[in-house]
Structure formats: structure tokens, C-alpha cells
Amino acid sequence: MAHAPPMTIGDLAAATNTRVETIRWYEKVKLLPAPERSAGNYRLYGPEHLRRLSFIRRGRDLGFTVDQIRELLAMADDRDRSCAEVDTIARAHLAQVERKLADLTRLAHELRDVIGQCGCGSVADCRIIEALSPHGDPS
Amino acid sequence: MAHAPPMTIGDLAAATNTRVETIRWYEKVKLLPAPERSAGNYRLYGPEHLRRLSFIRRGRDLGFTVDQIRELLAMADDRDRSCAEVDTIARAHLAQVERKLADLTRLAHELRDVIGQCGCGSVADCRIIEALSPHGDPS
DNA sequence: ATGCACCCTGTAGCAACTACAGGGTCAAGG
DNA sequence: CCTTGACCCTGTAGTTGCTACAGGGTGCAT
Numbered sequence A, B: 001m002a003h004a005p006p007m008t009i010g011d012l013a014a015a016t017n018t019r020v021e022t023i024r025w026y027e028k029v030k031l032l033p034a035p036e037r038s039a040g041n042y043r044l045y046g047p048e049h050l051r052r053l054s055f056i057r058r059g060r061d062l063g064f065t066v067d068q069i070r071e072l073l074a075m076a077d078d079r080d081r082s083c084a085e086v087d088t089i090a091r092a093h094l095a096q097v098e099r100k101l102a103d104l105t106r107l108a109h110e111l112r113d114v115i116g117q118c119g120c121g122s123v124a125d126c127r128i129i130e131a132l133s134p135h136g137d138p139s
Numbered sequence C: 001a002t003g004c005a006c007c008c009t010g011t012a013g014c015a016a017c018t019a020c021a022g023g024g025t026c027a028a029g030g
Numbered sequence D: 001c002c003t004t005g006a007c008c009c010t011g012t013a014g015t016t017g018c019t020a021c022a023g024g025g026t027g028c029a030t
Helices: A009-016 A020-028 A047-061 A066-077 A084-116 A127-132 B009-016 B020-028 B047-061 B066-077 B084-116 B127-132
Strands: none
Touching: A009 A020, A009 A047, A020 A047, A047 A066, A047 B127, A066 A084, A066 B127, A084 A127, A084 B084, A084 B127, A127 B047, A127 B066, A127 B084, B009 B020, B009 B047, B020 B047, B047 B066, B066 B084, B084 B127
16 A cells, blocks of 8 residues: 555546546636646646545535535634534525425426427417416417 | 507516616527617617517526527417427426436435534534545545 | 647636626706 | 706626637657
């Protein structure tokens, strides 16, 4: 178990299932610290970068915004701090997800209603178009 | 029932619960035709604009993209055409909504799991942070 | 030495708006 | 008549989270 050699940006991308451009973008917006450079000006990443990027990706998969992840990272770095703030962010995010879920559920119902009524005749009496048209005003 | 006087952009915005800037943007991207202008260069809208904008807004509320609405509007204008294409767009959209719904449902489950385990101690043993950290690598 | 895969910076684009800045217009009140 | 304030105009830049070039340089194998 010798300590691993540094990774290029392509290696890191492959290891985290991230695009190279996305990694550079994370660096620009200061989610990921700028790594050292090789003689030829290539970025060289170590295991700490790998850990941090994995954290970011997992957070994004869970739907946290970049700003929320920035906060979570700052807290994770300050290990003695209370976990209550972390909990607050996570709960706020869950509430938002649940709101979106409710909206989409309602939406799917409405769409299914509208689609179910379509007899696929001509547009002139299409129920879908009618459902979109202003209430009580055909033509 | 005399025919209504033309509306200003502000009137139209109020009538459709839309922002003034959004209406101008719809005009720029050719969702809404450019209306006539007053002597003082104000936009003047008639009932046809009101109908069309209501259609657009309802479509947006149902989650159709601007491009989809453009297609739907083109079809709605061509009243003899078959309604099958309209049905296709609506079904494709419903399928997309259902996919998003499934994703969000999974997400909400994961978030609830993670949050449920948080004892709100210090960050050092926060389960939320841990859940985000790379598999099998504390520190 | 020449190809090829990879890396670099910087900029522009996507969706669907939103938010100004820096002006012009119009009706009412003093 | 003049001012005040609410409205309107155009044009540009910002938002979120990337993605896609263009126009170059690097590194390794043949």
C-alpha cells in the first residue's frame, strides 16, 4: 500500500464519473481547491481531492444545490461544530423535494386527464388543445 | 358588449398573472406576436393576444417547454389537422413527468433515511455528512 | 518525427426567465 | 403650466449547473 501517485484530471473524472469540464468548473466556483500543477501545467490531484469530489457528486445526486454543498463542506471541515446546522439544511432540502413531488403528482394527474379524453380526431375538437385554451373561449 | 379597448402590457400582465418582462421575452422568442403600438410607442394588445398568452401560461403551468408550446400553438392554429401529433407531444411530456416523479420519490426516501439517523451531536459523527462521504473512508 | 490522446485557457451557449440602467410617456394634482 | 409618480421603452447582464467548442500545448509510443 504505497501512497498513490497523483491523478490527472482525466483520471479523477473517470474515478468519480464526472466530466473533465465539470471538474474545472467546480474549481472555478471554488467547490474544489486548485490542485498543484506538473511541469507541463497539468493539474495533479491527490486522494483528498478524490474524497472531496466524491462528496460533491453524491450531494448533487441527492439534489443539493452547489451553494448547499458549499455549506455542507464548510461544516464537514469543522468537525467539532454541532451537527444541527447540517440537519437544518438537509431538512429544508427534503421539504423542498416534497413540495416539488406534490406539484409533479398533481401535474401528472392533470396530464393524464387531458390525454385520456383525446379521441384523436381533428384539432378542431381536440380536448388537449381545449384544455389549454382559455376557459370558455373556443375559436 | 362593445368591443374592449386595447390593453397595455401591464393590463395584460395583470390579466394573466405574468410579469411584464416575461411578456416582452415571449415576444422576442416569437411565442407571442408583436402587437401594434400607440403614438407613444406603447404596446397595445387585443383579446387575441390575451387568449394566446393564456394558452401559453396554462401550458407552462402544465410543464410544457417553450418549444413544445410553440408546436402546440402551430397545431392549434391549423384546425383541420389531425390531433394525433398533439396527443404524441402530450404523452411524451407525461412520460417525462413520470420519470422525474420516480426520481424524486427515490430521492425523498434517501433523504428521509439520512435525516432520520441524525442524532444532532457534533459534525464528527454526523450521519448526514457520513452518508455524503465516500464509501468506507472516514477522516 | 509524427501521430494521437490527452491537457490547457477562455468564451459562448442552454432554459426560461429576472433585474437592472437609463431613458420616454401620460394623467392627475397644485 | 409644471411637477410628481406610475407606468412604458430598449438593451444588456445575471441566474443555475453545467456543456461545447476554438485554438492552442504536452507526453508517449512508433
